[in-house]
Amino acid sequence: xxxxxxxxxxxxxxxxxxxxxxxxxxxxxxxxxxxxxxxxxxxxxxxxxxxxxxxxxxxxxxxxxxxxxxxxxxxxxxxxxxxxxxxxxxxxxxxxxxxxxxxxxxxxxxxxxxxxxxxxxxxxxxxxxxxxxxxxxxxxxxxxxxxxxxxxxxxxxxxxxxxxxxxxxxxxxxxxxxxxxxxxxxxxxxxxxxxxxxxxxxxxxxxxxxxxxxxxxxxxxxxxxxxxxxxxxxxxxxxxxxxxxxxxxxxxxxxxxxxxxxxxxxxxxxxxxxxxxxxxxxxxxxxxxxxxxxx
Amino acid sequence: xxxxxxxxxxxxxxxxxxxxxxxxxxxxxxxxxxxxxxxxxxxxxxxxxxxxxxxxxxxxxxxxxxxxxxxxxxxxxxxxxxxxxxxxxxxxxxxxxxxxxxxxxxxxxxxxxxxxxxxxxxxxxxxxx
Numbered sequence: 001x002x003x004x005x006x007x008x009x010x011x012x013x014x015x016x017x018x019x020x021x022x023x024x025x026x027x028x029x030x031x032x033x034x035x036x037x038x039x040x041x042x043x044x045x046x047x048x049x050x051x052x053x054x055x056x057x058x059x060x061x062x063x064x065x066x067x068x069x070x071x072x073x074x075x076x077x078x079x080x081x082x083x084x085x086x087x088x089x090x091x092x093x094x095x096x097x098x099x100x101x102x103x104x105x106x107x108x109x110x111x112x113x114x115x116x117x118x119x120x121x122x123x124x125x126x127x128x129x130x131x132x133x134x135x136x137x138x139x140x141x142x143x144x145x146x147x148x149x150x151x152x153x154x155x156x157x158x159x160x161x162x163x164x165x166x167x168x169x170x171x172x173x174x175x176x177x178x179x180x181x182x183x184x185x186x187x188x189x190x191x192x193x194x195x196x197x198x199x200x201x202x203x204x205x206x207x208x209x210x211x212x213x214x215x216x217x218x219x220x221x222x223x224x225x226x227x228x229x230x231x232x233x234x235x236x237x238x239x240x241x242x243x244x245x246x247x248x249x250x251x252x253x254x255x256x257x258x259x260x261x262x263x264x265x266x267x268x269x270x271x272x273x274x275x276x277x278x279x280x281x282x283x284x285x286x287x288x289x290x291x292x293x294x295x
Numbered sequence: 296x297x298x299x300x301x302x303x304x305x306x307x308x309x310x311x312x313x314x315x316x317x318x319x320x321x322x323x324x325x326x327x328x329x330x331x332x333x334x335x336x337x338x339x340x341x342x343x344x345x346x347x348x349x350x351x352x353x354x355x356x357x358x359x360x361x362x363x364x365x366x367x368x369x370x371x372x373x374x375x376x377x378x379x380x381x382x383x384x385x386x387x388x389x390x391x392x393x394x395x396x397x398x399x400x401x402x403x404x405x406x407x408x409x410x411x412x413x414x415x416x417x418x419x420x421x422x423x424x
Contacts, residue, residue, distance in 0.1 A: 041308035048304050048374050052365050056337060152306060213336040222339055226363065233306070 004279060007272045011265055018261035024093065025254035032184075032247035039181065039240045046237050053230050056214065056223055057197075070220065071167060072227045074196050079172035081118045083140070083162055084108060085194075085235070087178035087242040088128035090148045094246055095253035097187065098127040101179055104189055108177070120171065122162060124239070147246070150239035152232070159194075159235035163228065166195045176235065181244035185252060190241070194234055197227065298350055299331035300370040303357060305378050311347070311357065318371060319346040320364055321412070329366050336366045342402040344415040345373065356381045356419035358395035358412065360402045377401075381416060392416070 057073070086105045088098045105128075109119050120140040123129045125147040132139050141161065146154050165171050174195040179187045214222055301318055303311040319328045321343025345357040362375030379395040395416055399409050 042306050044309055045304050045306050045374065048302075048372060052337065052363060052372075052374060055365070213334065214338070222337065222363075225339060229363075236306075 004272065004275050007268055007275060011268045011272065014261050014264050014268065018258055018265070021254045021257040021261060025251055025258060028247045028251040028254060032244060032251060035240065035244040035247055036181070039237075039244050042233075042237055042240060046233055049226075049230055049233055053197075053226050056226065059214070060223070070223060070227075072195065072197050072224070075198075078115070079112070079117050081120065081171045081173075082112045083120045083122060083165070083171045083174045085122045085159070085162060085174065085176045086124065086128055087147055087176070087238060088123070088125035088131075089242075089246045090126040090144060092127060093253060094250035095256075097179055097246055097249040097253075098125075098131075100187075100189060101177060102128060102131050104191070105177055108175070108191070117172075122158075124158070147239060147242060150236060150243055152236050155236040155239055156232040159232055160228070163195060163231050176238050178238045178242040179245040179249070180238075180241045181248055184248055187245040187249055190238075192234065192238070194231055197230075297331040299329075299333075299368075301347060301373075302371070303345070303373045303375060303378060305375055310378055310380055311355075314350060315347050316350055316352075317348040320373070321345065321359070322364070329371055332368050333366050333371075335368065336364075338364050338366075340364055340373065340375065342399060342408050343412045344419075345378075346415065346419060354419050356395075356416050358398055358416060360398055381419065 060070070084105055086101055088101050092098065105121070109121075112119050121132060121137070122141040123132060123139050124143050126144045129139065129142045129144060141158070143154070143158055146158065162171075162174055166174055173193065176190075176192045176194055178190055180190040182188050296316055298314040298316060301311060301313065301315045302309065317328060317330050319326060320338070321341050323339040323341045326343070327338075340359060340362040342360050343358075345359060347355040347357065349355060358379045358381065359373075359375040360377045362373060364374070365372045377398050379391060379398050381391050381395055396413065399412050402409070
């Protein structure tokens with residue numbers, strides 16, 4: 001009989017879990033919709049900004065024979081110091097979302113260290129911070145709360161610290177690693193080299209036919225301001241992208257959990273019925289054998 | 296009169312995308328007007344007001360904090376950080392004005408700059424703050 005009660009309790013508990021996971025799934029899907037909208041709107045801005053940066057870079061490249069003479073565009077073939085900025089979620093329960101990012105960060109660390117470069121880590125999101133703290137790996141910079149609610153100002157402040165240390169020569173290369181949103185069921189790990197800006201990646205066809213005039217007159221002022229904005233926005237966009245991916249990952253994970261719970265309830269029900277039947281049969285046998293002995 | 300395409304993009308989306316007669320921009324080196332077939336230029340924009348003249352002659356003011364503009368012969372593209380559009384037939388003008396004022400004041404631009412921007416907005420919408 002104790003067994004019966006136990007199974008019943010288990011069923012109730014699993015059903016409870018199922019309710020929770022289902023609710024989390026619904027919350028995530030609502031949040032995903034909002035984040036997706038945000039991402040869509042900022043994508044236009046990002047695209048236009050990149051376009052403008054491209055055009056000015058092309059102009060400068062055409063102007064001088066040896067390519068662009070600007071610190072942001074210096075090519076670092078053998079970086080001595082690399083900064084890795086990686087974005088994880090503040091919360092778990094989203095499948096392999098966080099571990100995937102951490103795994104590839106670890107792979108990058110090993111890769112650069114084997115090349116003799118010094119790696120510094122800058123973590124966004126509680127999960128990443130916790131992981132490296134637990135493993136006693138030093139983090140150069142950390143921020144919690146930004147990945148759950150991307151805010152342009154905070155993101156800009158965070159990344160400008162990085163670009164400052166790049167300008168000062170403290171680092172040769174900056175990479176942002178995050179999980180990007182592809183669609184409802186797919187996330188994709190993205191590694192973007194933010195600094196130096198890879199001039200090989202710029203589209204090298206001039207869009208405008210006429211000579212492009214730049215105001216204020218010296219190119220560097222405008223280009224530097226533009227690059228700064230570009231980097232800030234890249235960071236901000238990465239955060240939004242990561243948030244969308246997080247929600248979609250959580251949605252999936254919670255959907256799977258709900259399904260599993262459903263399956264489990266079904267199994268437990270069968271088990272319960274069997275146990276009940278068993279108890280009835282035992283009782284019947286007892287009664288019958290008791291009657292038999294009385295004859 | 297020939298028209299040109301004007302696009303104003305903010306981090307929160309595209310706020311203006313239409314054909315216009317003329318646009319006046321608060322460039323960092325001074326205010327300048329752009330008509331169709333303007334020579335290509337890229338400029339930094341200061342805190343101020345973009346004044347748009349629509350094909351029907353109606354004027355629209357867009358208060359901005361900072362940004363960039365790329366002028367091409369047939370198209371002008373403004374990339375700005377924050378913007379509030381204002382026009383005299385806005386049903387919710389009071390709130391828009393408040394928002395625009397807020398935006399202009401939030402920047403670290405000089406007081407003169409802000410005051411002149413506020414004045415320009417007032418002129419366009421025909422009402423005072």
